[in-house]
Amino acid sequence: MSAEVVLRTIALGKQYKSKRWAVQDVNLEIHRGDIFGFLGPNGAGKSTTIRMILSLIAPTAGSVELFGHQLSTEREAALAKVAGIVEKPDFYLYLSAFRNMQITGAMTLGKTPLRTMIMDSLQLVGLAGRAFDRVKTFSHGMKQRLGIAQALLCKPEVIVLDEPTSGLDPQGMKEVRELIARLSREHKMTVFLSSHLLNEVEQVATRMAIISKGKLVAQGSVEELLRSKISSVKILSEPVKRSTAILKKMKSVSNVVLNGDGISATIEKSDIPKVVKTLTAAECKIYSIVPQQSLEEYFLSVTEE
């Protein structure tokens, strides 16, 4: 049985006054429990898509559905279980962290959240000790954590994070990554994570989509996508020297390098059977052909097309 779709965009598009389509025909499906990585180069349309999902921008075409509710017609029901941080978290700097949490909490719950709820959320991100300090005294990293705390306050089922580690130091980035993994694992939250840091998405995401020039160019599980377009492989074949020599002679194989106990090479997925046949015919014993493609390589291959 397939997992429940909690967030769906249908042919979503945004055309600005300049008549340029910033986002066009984007169809996303995020399942319950996903940590969904949303990747794209700068200016690809990630933020515009997220703003449409969170109703900050009205789509020119298509629609957004959250928990089966149309965002355009059932906004309050659609956003009831959703929280998010769009780009950098901004707050009422002249108010304390606690007051900021009260305001956003009241807007979600329809009543002032309990003090314990607020303190629990602040505790989760390590800010309980600064609850009553004005936010203007917070560092960028603290604001980022406060952003996550306010998003978690009302126990959302989907959390949308736009570049959550932007501007953080390596330690801060690690903490946020761990927090995201924990939210999914322990709190069963669905996380929609937009980032330009491929490494970050590769480490935490279970499914992902890539947007380029406003259009979706890939979507699926991280594993599936990385295997769908193999180019870099590591071959374990004996005898190594003969195998290397054969591979170097093949036109469909490039970048053949003896690498430790194996051979690294660049091969199109469609050429792998031919390589296997050639090596076998030359009485080489093939033990394995393992894809070595990184997300970076995959990302570049689909966004440069």
Next chain:
Amino acid sequence: MFNLIYYELFKTYAKWRTYIGFIAVGLIIPLIMWGMHLQAGHNFVQYQLRSLQSDFLITGNLFNGWSISQIIMNSLWVHVPFLISLVAGDQLAGEATAGTFRLILIRPVSRTRVLVSKYSATLLYTASLLMTIAVLSLGLGLMIFGSGDLLAVDRDMLTVLPEVHLWSRFLLAYSLAIWSMWVIASLAFLFSSFVENAIGPIISTMTVVIGLLIISNLPVESFEPVKPYLFTTYQDVWQQAFKEPVNWSRIAESCGVLGAYSAVFFSMTWYIFKRKDILS
């Protein structure tokens, strides 16, 4: 809804700029009183009665707390609109500047409710500023200059309003002033929805108010046909409270026009805000 209004008021009153208006009136009103007290208001009374002194013999305490409070109400032409636009012009533009629209407009609350709560906070701020002016000017005025009848001079007409009726007259005048100033607040609120910094709405509001006030008050024939359609023509509705007898039909007409202007300004704000893409 009350919760939203409460937090909008909380945000409004937690900002430093909100207190500029209160500090300004808190300084200017005692300063005016001090200046008047030094001269016992003689020059001012002589100026007011310049056209009547040849025909009337006027005795008694003409310069009292009521009259000074009435003089201070003239700040409603330009000074108070400026103080109101400082806050009203920041209500939407300030959120855009700070990036906090991204914080509040992703909540399961309709934009209409957010807008209504902000507009309510703006109107309540306007009312509180005028009530502060009323309390301060009447309180200090009566304390320093004492009570008495109010000599209301309207062009060449002299009206003496008995002391016993003055509380109700001033209550009416300040109620009408609040109604009148809500138009200015609504205009600044409208301009606030266009832009992403508060300076623009403040300057735009004052430009419109001063420009239209000039057209409304200049005795130029070519302006006459448009005057009935300008809100500034009715902005001085509070002065009707000091006429004898009170012209209720004129008050009703003025309040109707001013109310219509407020409603139109708010409707335009709502139309813009509902469709506004939050890009900041």
